[in-house]
Amino acid sequence: MKQTFTIGIGGAAGQGVATPGDIFAKIFSRRGLHLNAYNAYQSIIRGGHTFLTIRTGPERVSNMGDRVDLLIPLNQDAMNRHLGLLTDGAACIYNADTITPGVPAKGAVLCPLPVSKLADITRNKVAQNTLAVGAGLSMMGIGFQSLEEVLTEQFKKKGDAVVSENVGIARAGYDYATAHFEPFPWPLPMTNNRYAVLSGNIAMAMGGAAAGVKFYCAYPMSPSTGVLHWMAAHARKAGIMVRQVEDEIGVVNMAIGAAHAGVRSMCATSGGGFALMSEGLGLSAMMETPVVVIDCQRAGPSTGVPTKTEQGDLWQILGAAFGDYPRVIAAPLDIGDCFKIIPEIFNIADRFQCPGIVLCDLLLSEGRLSEDPKDLDFAPVVDRGELITAPSTSGSSGDGVYKRYKITESGISPRAVPGVPGYAHTAASDEHDEDGVLISDEFTNPTKRRNMMEKRMRKVTGIEAAVPPPVLSGPRDADITLIGWGSTKGVIEEACEILTGQGISANQLQIRWLVPLHGDAILNILKDTRHTIIVENNYSGQFARYLRSETSYVPNGYIRKYDGEPFMPHHIVEAVKEQLGGKSRLSVPAHEILV
């Protein structure tokens, strides 16, 4: 098993849970350690309960894991909720002045900090947080220097006095722990690597910048708003026009307008906003104007649970906009993939002049992951497709010759942008002929309609060839095959490792491209499997139903979770064992962490 270490920090919103989290994340990544962070929170600005999990280790950490090694409850509520999670070898650092501990499990250690003796709490309201960070680092065997560096950076804008006050408090916590608490049995290692730590939202925004996006617009909606924030903050440096729009209907149409004028254009939202964008996607398809729309799924329906994760929008995306039209839909597999997928989907959308949809979710959008900076490639392949932005030098164009919707074998018609002399045409949401003249009203014509439908739909064949089929990872002849899509990649991967370690060999089929699905390739993989289970974060098995509708494939079982929280590896491991024992075909693991 991989060596990892997990810190859980719990408290009320506004109590400063994020700051110690950020400090730990910086220290770990600068130490050359990988990390994965997930914050379980609520739609409340002050109060409520949030629980941040940071898991670190020398190898890639793909999910939040099953175990908390160090618990830092910032209030009594957090102590009450989470002390029971701790098992043998774990520790809990807490403010002994204000928090009464419960009885920990055997082998779990309580580490009370006499906060008012160590710091002047009348001056510094978050002193307990800083003391706990210092104490925690001492127990992990990390030198104080790294914390001093991060605190200095963090507070340097506020002046030397604030820096030295905070460093002093942290030092007091560090020294107190060194003197009074037992260190963890293995110190956190150090490597020569350096990692960037980013959320899926930042990754998708940066992926957009790398792809050459010049127009981004949005209406704020959790959990997609982080994309807007990064875009807005970096717009001027990156040369991107970023607008906040009155509603998501305006968003998608504004994005289509910019795309039609010839720039790469992107927007992001969540399920509710996506519902408003639906008609616009049809416009993008009909006018053959490529646009990329990101849906960061949250638990629905309706306003649902705005701060909780789900994979519940698949059928909305599949059914978005009326009529048949070509499009491409991708689900990023992890936070690094959130970056890579954007240039890839833009190339396909541009080549085939159709909408591209990225189906992300809160787990990736707001989770944080360490990435090797080399994997954040700001010079990816950019293929704008058959785009005309200047008059033809051969002089072959000109009025009366250019047909915007020319019928071609590939279904792709060269796209001229407004401003180019000799190519004036009308792009229409009504059905039209090759010239762009409407054939929906006065000139209704079944033959032309059929020809235009077939022209557009021929692009599907090209899209299928441009998108790779999924591949099976792990041994071919495994006892069990776990099938997932998008963000569950990491947790399924770890579940497979645990199962294999326990004598049940497991492999994984993770779907990244939802449309086109490559059903034949999937069937070809699945025909050699022994026992298949589809794992997904929704109630009805949306992917299982989709796979069945496309391929008639029915798996042996299902593991589903729809409580708002992501899977933990043991949820999947236990469900697999339950199903192999023949007890059930459908497992719905309970989430033990009370958030």
Added chain:
Amino acid sequence: MATVLADTKHVAMADLKGKVDPDWCPGCGDFGVLAAVQKALVDLQIPNHNVVTISGIGCSSNFPGYINTYGMHTLHGRALAIATGVKLANHELTILVTGGDGDGFGIGGNHFVHSMRRNVDLLYIVMDNQIYGLTTGQTSPTSRMGMKTKSMPFGNIEAPVNPISLALAAGATFIARGFSGEQKQLTDLIKQGIQHKGFSFLDVFSPCVTYNHDNTYQWFRPRLKKLEDDPAHDPTDWMAAMRKSLLWGDEIPIGKFFERTDVPPLHGAEPVLNAGPLLHADTRIPPDVAHSFVEELM
């Protein structure tokens, strides 16, 4: 609206003729609007490839198909949102948005208000016939109270929207009203609207001869009074414009209600566009900038 440098080629009426003839009913007010737009573009000598005519859905929204410029015939109510995107991606283009009262003030009402406060540099011409025509005669947001239609057979019980007052309140920087039966004034207002650098709103009475038997040419003619004939009218006075906008009944003003030139258009307020249209911008992020983006995360 900014005027694009004219190409050397002379722009003639024939150059602006669309691929097909309008399918509007004989006598429709929209013919007059189309002619006035074409005349204005000839007068201003703006080459057709630098003009994008963008519409939503409805009788009048078929407009882009009948004029030889770049055109977009989009979704019901969404033309202004799309036009904003086009303008921001290539602000050298002249943008005309055309549509009807249902498209603009009903389903598109949200975009109408916000496009005005943003001062997007375009000319928005609403062919206002106070009825839904293409859906065969239902009450529109500008239908008068009491008007009987297929959707309100016992008479409209809802007050109509006042587009001029709304535009004034929302912050449009050029606001005018025309009549499709007054070609000369209409052409002049269109030219002024195109040349104005900011959001130009032109509400045009464009009678529906098939479904609206209340607001006919004959009904309008005796009531319309040109603002330019009133020596006391000062189009820079917002309060006076608001008072004029409330006139309705025996006297209905047409002409330029209001114009202010001290507000930068949206594209002029964002430094990202200082280097020129985004369409021509380098798509690659410079390596040092990309490096700084990653460094922030370390």
